[in-house]
Amino acid sequence: MLRFIAKRLLETIPVLLIVATLTFFMMKLAPGGPFDTDKATTPEIKAQLEAQYGLNQPVHEQYFNYLGQLVRGDLGPSFKYAGWSVGELLWSAFPVSLELGCYALAIALTVGTLAGIVASLRKNTVTDYVPMMFATLGICLPTFVTGPLLIMVFGIMLGWFNPSGWDFASDRVLPAITLGLYYTAYVARLSRAGMLEVFNQDYIRTARAKGVSKWRIIWRHSLRGGLLSVVTFIGPAIAGLVTGSLVVETIFHIPGLGRFFVMAGFNRDYTMVMGTVLFYATLIILMNLLVDIVQVWLNPKLRFE
């Protein structure tokens, strides 16, 4: 197992190198640069700025310089936020997005799996239809609809929560629900389908023939197989959840990571783009590794492969 993890971690290095290279050259190919603004800048000032950030060197030299920095763990200075390094910016905003993402994830896993399991047990009854209808709604409705709707009902009409902000514990509730709704809905559908599939398996019939109680059949015989697909889905989803959502963070005025992802591109903030892309790629790779580990733990058949 340790060898497997070490091997997988080593494999991430070439993947990240490819991601870095592609992003770097695509960024250079895009028209415009970090110091093009609406206001006219004198060519001298622009040239001086470019010299300061090393943009006047040949592209291949810039590339190898950047890789050199990366190896030392330095993501470089931000071209847009003077005086800040990309690392500092990411680390200042990441905890906020991470916290929000974790709440959303917790909602998705608890509410989603519970709703899915209950629906699967009461297949084709009201207890199945109602949660699954909400699940379909949750998958269909985008956050820019659910967010303002929740603010209107619970923030303004009922006054239970602040409409926006990130100052009190209660400020976490509405954004977490908004962000988690889609994932909750998806997990609910996946776990319902997974459980139903397991209930039809021959080995569940065997367990019933042994006189095993209904609850033990669910808990001991069905859950592992039934929730495998949830694990597969939730791994990459975690990477998306904890790196923040521009929409949710904008709606609720949350100082998270989401805005950096989008704004860096608009600003041609080269190092920031590289930083966010590499950060996201690393998370995705780690989460996929985590999924594989959990799957091996859940499914004994995989332990030999």
Added chain:
Amino acid sequence: MPLLEVNDLQTSFHTRNGIVRAVNGVSFSLERGETLGIVGESGSGKSVTCHSLMGLVPQPPGRIESGTAMFDGKTDLLACSARELNVIRGRRVAMIFQDPMTSLNPFMRILDQLIEPLLTHKLARRDEAVKRAIEMLELVGVPDAAHRIRSYPHEFSGGMRQRVMIAMALVTKPDLLIADEPTTALDVTVQAQILELIKRSQQQLGMAVIFISHDLGVVSGFCDRVQVMYAGRIVESARTEHLFRSPRHPYNRALQKSIPALQPKGAALYTISGMPPDMSRPVQGCAFAPRCEFAVEACRVREVPLKEVEPGHRSACLRVQEKQLQWEGAHV
């Protein structure tokens, strides 16, 4: 008092395409220690009969429409509560299934699955249960049982898995074992071993066995008594030697004529023409009449109940009951 007495069992499936009457008024009884074979082609209702007794018919779409099944003269398996049924299932009545590759839980160790009946029915504490499980696994011929019991099902071959299934069924020393085509999915050589194993275990434990099969050869060597099912009904029931030597129903006779090994070399194989009836439509008269070479008008008019035609030999053929048909000797 018989160990099991089934009376007028009717099970149907309510599907989108109508009601499929899978079992249509089946009655039989079983003595302690007896081996009863149930034969019939696919869809004749032999598996559904046993699944109904074990409460394993998925409901919906399945439904037990009527009938009683008195177990040990006390409990009606078809009417008792889930809790009562769970006291009997796996403890006094055990079941093994057709496909050993899918009948064991792939996510649980053999050990945990083997001791589960003992723990569920509170017959032993865990350490005692593990000991008995290992003994049972050795008994069914799994080599190196103490070590292999910690494996997962996918580490076993099909034959070995069926041995595990048998060990799991027998670990509680049940009064009745229902074997639903236990050898159908196995190689011929392994088949013989598994049959031998069931037979030996039966003698050691003195339990009754209901043996479901579509293989007449297997049944003939194994069972005390055989009943033939067709279209959800029992059409003939007799002691094994009588059933094979002097068939008293055209369907049974036709089945035996279609065993390929008994044809002269080069001769065309005997087949029963036509198809089994569509069970979602009501059947008028004898269900086999449309395929029967001896059918007369009266066969198609009214239902023919199963009646004793000779001591211990029951048949649901009108013409046999009226002494118009008689065959002697096998494969006439």
